[in-house]
Amino acid sequence: MKVLWIFAHPEAGSLNGSLRDEGVRALREQGHEVRESDLYAMGWKATVDRTDVAFDSGGDEDGGDGRMVVGDAQEAAYRAGTLSPDIRAEQEKLDWADTVVLHFPLWWFGPPAILKGWFDRVLVQGYAQVVTDAEGRTRRYGDGGLAGKRALVVTSVGARESSFGPRGVHGDLNGVLFPVHHGVFWYTGMEALPPFAVYGANRRFTERDFKEYADALRARLEGLESDTPLPFRREAGGDYDADLVLRADVAPGRTGIDAHYDENYGAHYDENVPSVPR
């Protein structure tokens, strides 16, 4: 495999930094190629702004009045090859990879800003979103600019595992990560693998604690090619109507984000989120 490991923690010497080192080493030992985007080490710019795009065409992307219409401006710059070099370098890595690992501490129930900014700046319209097929239909949810790749979240949380379980107070981990798994990975065509989480990450880790997690991570990485992804429905698979709403005969009566898991593939909570030792 060709794995892009995207890391978003400010400290290389942290628990997460050590797990990243273990993970990259394990993949290489398993014979895979690995490239890295260590966002803090790269000084990655988090914020979308005009410096991302060549902004001198006077065309549609500026609304004709000097305003930057963000999606259109990003697409125009993408097509013209004038996105800023840091963005193009990330797109080139993504094009190379067949597998993506997003590794970050869970801050405020989502990726740190520096990683959110990687989504905002790299996955632009025309490249990863708003791409169309030969008939002009938008390719999305199970298809799209990044179709065929697989993606895995590796994260750490301070809380105990029970509190992120199916009935835990924080919301189940897959529910909390729905905007990443479904909204970023699946939306762009990437299959979302069940996440790997370190719980109780704020405690002092002993060597033994660390080894347990490092071993569990190595074991999970061995399944990168073969593990069953989260069973989201394909937009073009017949389950959604022309208004992009689940057809009445699909999962009747179910609402909310869980309705977008295909129940034919079993419960996603228990079968697809393997526990790791505590």
Add this chain to the structure above:
Amino acid sequence: MKVLWIFAHPEAGSLNGSLRDEGVRALREQGHEVRESDLYAMGWKATVDRTDVAFDSGGDEDGGDGRMVVGDAQEAAYRAGTLSPDIRAEQEKLDWADTVVLHFPLWWFGPPAILKGWFDRVLVQGYAQVVTDAEGRTRRYGDGGLAGKRALVVTSVGARESSFGPRGVHGDLNGVLFPVHHGVFWYTGMEALPPFAVYGANRRFTERDFKEYADALRARLEGLESDTPLPFRREAGGDYDADLVLRADVAPGRTGIDAHYDENYGAHYDENVPSVPR
């Protein structure tokens, strides 16, 4: 009321910029005080790093070995009054406010990085999270450092409204916003009001389109003090056990993020997310 309006869009002349102007004007006409944090205009730094904290104490916050342990370092700097001035200024505004409006375009199913970074940098441990009561219990979910305030998301999405409905392909809007509503607002003690969303935001807005949304926003802002918040369960309200898991007799059989809405207050989809004209 004292309203802090936090705005996270790069273009003042955008649809969102115009709606922000309308909203702030409406609140002032209704007799409220308004302060603003226009994150792009302020040049807000999105990324947590060592410049946020005074990092010279050699104490526990650096793990004793030069590493920054983020949460501990932020708390130590908060207590010492040595968080960077931009962060302290935002905390002072929050302390002043009784109501918070978060206004942003929905990018990748969440806030733009610049706003995510406002959460990461401002809502530090000891201030908005990991605050304890007299008995040493953590105050969280319906209580916490920002208890007593109300908070509203105002957002725009390119997609049509049906696709964010209870069975829409993107996930229902409240499900997508759960990390903000439950994980940021409610976690820190703020009541989450039903979100206000502009749909189809990528089309060319006519004057009439804009007026419809501006009028709807004005009407919603009139309910800031009186609207019923999303009915999340209080952590200390008796529904959760010592493992922070819903007790067996509470919402039996329900799992996932929706289980954290108190069903005694009715369905949160239909009653609490008023539609706006399209």
